[in-house]
Amino acid sequence: xxxxxxxxxVAPNADEATLRRRYLERVRENPPEQHPQRFAEIRAAYExxxxxxxxxxxxxxAVESSESLDxxxxxxxxxxxxxxxxTTILFSLTGN
Amino acid sequence: MASKSKKRSKAGxxxxxxxxxxxxxxxxxxxxLKGARVAYRQDPSPECRxxxxxxxxxxxxxxxxxxxxxxxxxxxxxxxxxxxxxPTVQSAxxxxxLSVGLFDRLAERQDSLTDRERRQxxxxxxxxxxxxxxxxPKSMADLLGDARRVRAALEAVERGEDxxxxxxxxxxxxQSLLADWKYFVRGLIGYYRHDRTEMLANWxxxxxxxxxxxxxxxxxxxxxxVPAGEDGILRAKVARLEKxxxxxxxxxxxxxxxxxxxxxxxxxxxxxxxSLRGELRxxxxxxxxxxxxxxxxxxxxxxxxxxxxxxxxxxxPPPLDPRWNRAKAIACEFAEDDDGxxxxxxxxxxxxxxxxTVTVLAxxxxxLARALVWLRLAGFPAHEAWRLRRCPCxxxxxxxIEEVEEEAREAFERSLTLAPGHAETYKAMARFHxxxxxxxxxxxxxxxxxxxxxxxxxxxxxxxxQHVARDEPHKAREYxxxxxxxxxLDQDRxxxxxxAVHLGMARKxxxxxxxxxxREELAGADRLKPAAIEDYRVxxxxxxxxxxxxxxxxxxxxxxxxxxxxxEPAPLWLAMAIEARRYELxxxxxxxxxxxxxxxxRRRCRSETAGRMCRLLGDxxxxxxxxPERAQHVAWLRGYVRRCTRVKWRADDLRDVCELLSQVESAxxxxxxxxxxxxxxxxxxxxxxxxxxxxISRGPVQGDWQLAQDGLEKAxxxxxxxxxxxxxxxxxxxxxxxxxxxxxxxxxxxxDWDDDSEDDWEDDDDDDDDDGDEYDGRxxxxxxxxxxLSAARLIEIIRRASARAGLDPKVIFDQLxxxxxxxxxxxx
Numbered sequence: 001x002x003x004x005x006x007x008x009x010v011a012p013n014a015d016e017a018t019l020r021r022r023y024l025e026r027v028r029e030n031p032p033e034q035h036p037q038r039f040a041e042i043r044a045a046y047e048x049x050x051x052x053x054x055x056x057x058x059x060x061x062a063v064e065s066s067e068s069l070d071x072x073x074x075x076x077x078x079x080x081x082x083x084x085x086x087t088t089i090l091f092s093l094t095g096n
Numbered sequence: 097m098a099s100k101s102k103k104r105s106k107a108g109x110x111x112x113x114x115x116x117x118x119x120x121x122x123x124x125x126x127x128x129l130k131g132a133r134v135a136y137r138q139d140p141s142p143e144c145r146x147x148x149x150x151x152x153x154x155x156x157x158x159x160x161x162x163x164x165x166x167x168x169x170x171x172x173x174x175x176x177x178x179x180x181x182x183p184t185v186q187s188a189x190x191x192x193x194l195s196v197g198l199f200d201r202l203a204e205r206q207d208s209l210t211d212r213e214r215r216q217x218x219x220x221x222x223x224x225x226x227x228x229x230x231x232x233p234k235s236m237a238d239l240l241g242d243a244r245r246v247r248a249a250l251e252a253v254e255r256g257e258d259x260x261x262x263x264x265x266x267x268x269x270x271q272s273l274l275a276d277w278k279y280f281v282r283g284l285i286g287y288y289r290h291d292r293t294e295m296l297a298n299w300x301x302x303x304x305x306x307x308x309x310x311x312x313x314x315x316x317x318x319x320x321x322v323p324a325g326e327d328g329i330l331r332a333k334v335a336r337l338e339k340x341x342x343x344x345x346x347x348x349x350x351x352x353x354x355x356x357x358x359x360x361x362x363x364x365x366x367x368x369x370x371s372l373r374g375e376l377r378x379x380x381x382x383x384x385x386x387x388x389x390x391x392x393x394x395x396x397x398x399x400x401x402x403x404x405x406x407x408x409x410x411x412x413p414p415p416l417d418p419r420w421n422r423a424k425a426i427a428c429e430f431a432e433d434d435d436g437x438x439x440x441x442x443x444x445x446x447x448x449x450x451x452x453t454v455t456v457l458a459x460x461x462x463x464l465a466r467a468l469v470w471l472r473l474a475g476f477p478a479h480e481a482w483r484l485r486r487c488p489c490x491x492x493x494x495x496x497i498e499e500v501e502e503e504a505r506e507a508f509e510r511s512l513t514l515a516p517g518h519a520e521t522y523k524a525m526a527r528f529h530x531x532x533x534x535x536x537x538x539x540x541x542x543x544x545x546x547x548x549x550x551x552x553x554x555x556x557x558x559x560x561x562q563h564v565a566r567d568e569p570h571k572a573r574e575y576x577x578x579x580x581x582x583x584x585l586d587q588d589r590x591x592x593x594x595x596a597v598h599l600g601m602a603r604k605x606x607x608x609x610x611x612x613x614x615r616e617e618l619a620g621a622d623r624l625k626p627a628a629i630e631d632y633r634v635x636x637x638x639x640x641x642x643x644x645x646x647x648x649x650x651x652x653x654x655x656x657x658x659x660x661x662x663x664e665p666a667p668l669w670l671a672m673a674i675e676a677r678r679y680e681l682x683x684x685x686x687x688x689x690x691x692x693x694x695x696x697x698r699r700r701c702r703s704e705t706a707g708r709m710c711r712l713l714g715d716x717x718x719x720x721x722x723x724p725e726r727a728q729h730v731a732w733l734r735g736y737v738r739r740c741t742r743v744k745w746r747a748d749d750l751r752d753v754c755e756l757l758s759q760v761e762s763a764x765x766x767x768x769x770x771x772x773x774x775x776x777x778x779x780x781x782x783x784x785x786x787x788x789x790x791x792i793s794r795g796p797v798q799g800d801w802q803l804a805q806d807g808l809e810k811a812x813x814x815x816x817x818x819x820x821x822x823x824x825x826x827x828x829x830x831x832x833x834x835x836x837x838x839x840x841x842x843x844x845x846x847x848d849w850d851d852d853s854e855d856d857w858e859d860d861d862d863d864d865d866d867d868g869d870e871y872d873g874r875x876x877x878x879x880x881x882x883x884x885l886s887a888a889r890l891i892e893i894i895r896r897a898s899a900r901a902g903l904d905p906k907v908i909f910d911q912l913x914x915x916x917x918x919x920x921x922x923x924x
Contacts, residue, residue, distance in 0.1 A: 052461075053518065056457075056461060056464055056468065057468055060416070060422065060465060060468055060469065061426070062393075063393065063396050063397050063426055063430070067386060067389075067390065068390065069350075069353070069354050069357060069387075069390050069391075070354070071386075071390075072350075072383065072386050072387050073347070073350045073351075073354065074320075075383060075386075076346060076347060076350060076376075076379075076383060077318070077319070077320055078290055079379055079380065079383070080318060080337075080346070081287060081290060081318060081319055082288065082290070083340065084253070084255075084256060084288060085254070085340050086254060086340075087247070087250045087251055087254050089337070089340055090250070090311050091226075091227040091228075091307075092336075093310060093311045093333050093336070093337075094227055094307040094310050094311060
């Protein structure tokens with residue numbers, strides 16, 4: 001089974017409000033009448049994530065980082081991409 | 097120096113034209129122009145003129161590219177003065193003239209241009225009107241209006257005013273030569289918004305020969321939409337942009353880090369990490385922490401304790417793990433090698449000390465964290481105790497078991513002191529007791545749990561089940577009712593408990609003579625009867641109650657009814673015999689059913705009958721409280737089962753028979769059935785497990801442990817695919833046994849030997865000049881047993897051999913002259 005935060009699609013350190021919002025979204029996407037198995041997984045993941053003891057347990061004993069190197073690279077790419085480039089620099093790229 | 101002069105002399109041998117050609121080929125236009133001028137002066141042939149024109153245009157383009165516009169203009173004027181005759185040079189001229197602002201010279205050439213060339217020049221002029229408006233020829237002043245709008249839009253984007261930028265673009269007509277720039281600006285907004293679709297939808301429409309496409313190309317690489325490939329110019333542009341976003345080429349370095357990780361080149365990965373960290377920290381300290389967490393996670397998962405240590409030297413520790421002890425502990429747990437540097441317990445203990453000073457946790461969280469670590473620590477000795485108890489080496493591990501169990505108890509207690517409301521600790525502690533059959537102690541743990549967690553379903557059910565097993569249905573009912581009041585989602589266990597309570601109460605009431613209430617209880621049990629319980633068992637119980645109540649006719653009817661549900665009566669007579677004993681029927685009644693059962697047992701063996709009887713008696717064997725003559729019933733049933741070796745078995749029946757035999761330790765016939773099970777039902781995980789268990793129980797000398805290992809692996813594989821709920825336990829048991837034999841009990845036990853032998857024996861290995869071991873002043877010649885045979889190993893072999901032969905090893909040790917060391921070990 002997937003890590004609970006992956007089931008809900010939240011960051012491992014997401015706060016209570018984010019968890020709740022994302023949980024409700026996922027439940028709306030997977031209503032229990034149509035996807036009982038999926039709903040049960042989402043419910044179990046939510047229960048786990050919002051339990052402070054479980055959260056602490058994950059922090060203490062989780063083996064792998066909740067995100068991959070690619071996630072960090074993607075984030076970094078977004079940061080670099082987010083920086084507005086001066087027009088003069090853009091024009092300097094027109095040469096061969 | 098010598099090589100340089102050599103080169104010069106070699107170049108000096110070439111004629112001037114060849115030298116020019118060579119310079120042109122190398123892209124050294126400065127030297128090419130110099131040489132071509134000289135060559136043309138010496139020989140004004142068409143060939144020299146051609147070279148001279150190419151040298152001029154190459155040099156001019158080079159200067160324009162480097163932004164040396166004035167120098168470029170001078171060269172272009174010289175070229176125009178010379179006159180352009182070469183077609184390729186002619187075609188390059190308009191663009192060059194435009195880019196250096198020689199519009200008058202361009203106008204002079206307008207007539208000689210084709211329509212296509214004119215359009216190209218206008219497009220180039222349009223781009224230049226945006227990028228270098230001062231160079232726009234007056235004849236193309238119509239472009240300046242739109243170009244101004246494009247510039248304004250780009251400047252608005254730079255300020256982050258995307259809406260204003262879009263508004264500027266609305267004025268530019270679709271047919272405008274600057275329409276390309278509209279797409280570029282829209283794509284650029286998409287780029288900054290991380291909207292890849294919008295970005296590509298616009299940028300994919302750009303004319304690849306135009307300036308906008310040349311700007312978009314490195315941006316697309318930066319956004320990860322296309323790879324940079326081998327294009328050096330493009331890579332250089334990407335690097336320039338990267339430095340714009342950060343102060344270094346962070347993305348490229350990250351790519352290198354990813355490569356190193358992919359190839360598990362950890363020193364290189366750590367080197368990349370070290371060079372990246374400063375930049376990442378300045379960008380966002382969170383990114384740095386996340387990257388370190390990623391790398392650390394990989395090291396932990398791969399069990400690389402040393403790499404965690406090295407990481408600790410270059411990276412800041414996570415706030416929750418200030419000295420990296422947590423990471424090292426986890427890495428040790430994953431480490432495959434069992435060297436001295438991989439003791440997770442040691443690091444967890446160090447981490448406990450770290451936790452006292454961790455500031456990211458509130459005091460209550462800190463206590464809980466320490467409790468969780470103590471719980472983790474308890475797991476190691478608890479597992480070791482389990483392993484030692486099952487160690488097939490034959491040595492008495494009693495003192496070690498006592499020691500590790502005490503260690504486990506202490507760790508559990510420390511955990512509970514810090515977090516008395518943590519349910520998992522109680523459950524783990526109860527499991528620790530149950531793994532070695534200490535049911536009372538487990539019950540004590542669950543009772544303690546209920547004091548802190550009165551709504552613990554696990555505790556209520558366990559205690560309820562224990563009271564049922566102890567024939568205390570009144571007490572069990574209290575727990576069952578409390579569990580029922582919690583209304584848990586999983587009702588199965590509660591239903592099973594309530595069913596068992598009804599049965600227990602019915603018997604109690606029956607024995608007390610309150611038959612009406614006993615019947616009510618049995619009716620209650622009927623409503624909750626698990627599907628696996630066959631009707632004949634229910635009917636037999638009711639019949640016995642009726643006999644007890646004096647209702648012979650009703651009892652006979654029930655027995656008849658039960659008889660009709662079975663193909664053979666043997667299981668019914670067994671059920672009647674058991675219940676007659678449990679309900680304390682008069683002896684003659686009890687004997688009657690036992691006699692009928694014995695007669696039925698004399699018939700030909702059948703799979704279905706054997707399986708049914710083993711299931712029935714197995715349920716009563718699992719109860720700690722026996723009923724009178726249970727042992728006798730087991731003995732009779734074993735006698736029947738022993739005759740079943742040639743039966744055409746059904747898989748479930750054979751499994752039930754084997755499960756019963758496992759409880760009564762009938763090794764010989766069980767081994768035969770295990771063999772049959774593996775052969776006839778190779779898809780059933782249970783038989784592979786059973787065969788492996790039997791193999792392991794024969795010890796490392798007699799048993800084929802490789803075979804056992806294969807069997808266990810097969811059992812785990814099959815159990816993981818099985819839908820039989822019993823196979824969950826099969827998989828667990830197989831996994832634990834596999835771990836048991838993989839942790840090489842021989843080695844561990846030898847370690848014990850070696851530890852002991854330090855006191856008793858002179859060092860075997862260092863005593864090379866002596867061909868014997870010595871103990872207690874008596875030499876022991878081991879040469880007869882080969883050089884590789886240590887004294888400890890020899891004693892072990894003798895001990896095992898004597899155990900197999902049923903001899904007292906002490907006698908053999910004395911005869912061999914080993915003395916009291918051997919005897920001591922023999923006692924062990």
